[in-house]
Amino acid sequence: MQIQKILNNNVVITTDQKNNEIVAMGRGLAFQKKIGDEITESAIDKTYHLANSDLFNKFQELLVDVSITYVEIANDIIDEAKVTLKNPLNDSLYISITDHLYAAIQRVKEGVRVRNLLLWDVKRLFPDEFSVGVSAVKKIKEKFNIDLGEDEAGNIALHLVNAQTESDNEDAYMMAELMQEIIQITSYYFKVQLDEESVYFYRFTTHLRFFASRIMNKRQLTDETDNELLLIIQKKYQNAYQCVEKIADFISKKYAYEMSNDEKLYLTIHIARLVQKVSE
Known part of the structure; x- marks a missing residue:
């Protein structure tokens, strides 16, 4: 697989066997490499193929600014959501969850917490999505030693609700x-x-x-x-x-x-x- 574009040391743009443009991620994947260099599949931890070109471009832009750690934890949350919810999830979720987690964690680091005025509704109306949100908050606590609390569990649940409805x-x-x-x-x-x-x-x-x-x-x-x-x-x-x-x-x-x-x-x-x- 040949590097077409380097987003950072851990993320590159390349093509798969069907010549589809994909985002490839791996620790140090692009370290000391340049466009045109080959990368081995064994060095890749995760690939993303977003069929929508606009979403694909937005995802690239996000990955330039956001640490791979945020993308990895967002991916873990989405994987759990797919198993728990058993519904198709819109590709835009990879962007919205990653971006939201990054912003939420930065806010808490700065001492700013935003109340979720819809928490009561979300907990009652979307218990499955909320359970994934609670699990996500636990993952973040383990990874960053930051407790986002129930408000953010509710916000994550809202992203999951939207991802199940916005495709149609x-x-x-x-x-x-x-x-x-x-x-x-x-x-x-x-x-x-x-x-x-x-x-x-x-x-x-x-x-x-x-x-x-x-x-x-x-x-x-x-x-x-x-x-x-x-x-x-x-x-x-x-x-x-x-x-x-x-x-x-x-x-x-x-x-x-x-x-x-x-x-x-x-x-x-x-x-x-x-x-x-x-x-x-």
Whole structure:
């Protein structure tokens, strides 16, 4: 295999047996070498072939600035995610996870920690993705002696959620359409203009994106909420719950999807908080 481009001492661009351009990584792989030199397959630890040329170029740019250690740990996380989630993952995940880990670790080193306002949603709605996130945080603690905490476990989980949905443009369009329909039903029911700049609207729409993804994939959230808790929520947020019932009826008719009690409960809470802030 011949070196076509050297990104750093550990990473080069070369071609595989089918003449596909690939990223090849290995400790000291390009040390004291130049373009045109041969490298042996035994010296290569990992290769990456990203079919999308734009992603391939972005990955190259990232590898120029980021240590091989970050790429290796990102790769370990993605390998675990593939086994745990059993769903295809978009190639862009190699870029987003590596870049996110690098930025998150640098922030913590500088004493800056960012709260994940969606942590509660992520833990409850995406337990498998969150478990991979928790495992990732443990790997990072072992490698860098830095504890990123649950907030970053949730952020990593969000990257995994996105990587399972962003590959299908038609689904993405349908998700956006469904989200807009739910927002319109909510706005019309309460006869209010929702504040799209508020953090509550951000939380609401993020929750809707997860919810819409489950509807598109027919992945219903299992009911685990105690019936008594649901009754309490119904009583406390009567108007919000009635709005959710209208949403559930709409979704049932248009998308042939029956909302679970857990889904109704979470959507009720989000709508109640959103509308309360608009009314204040």
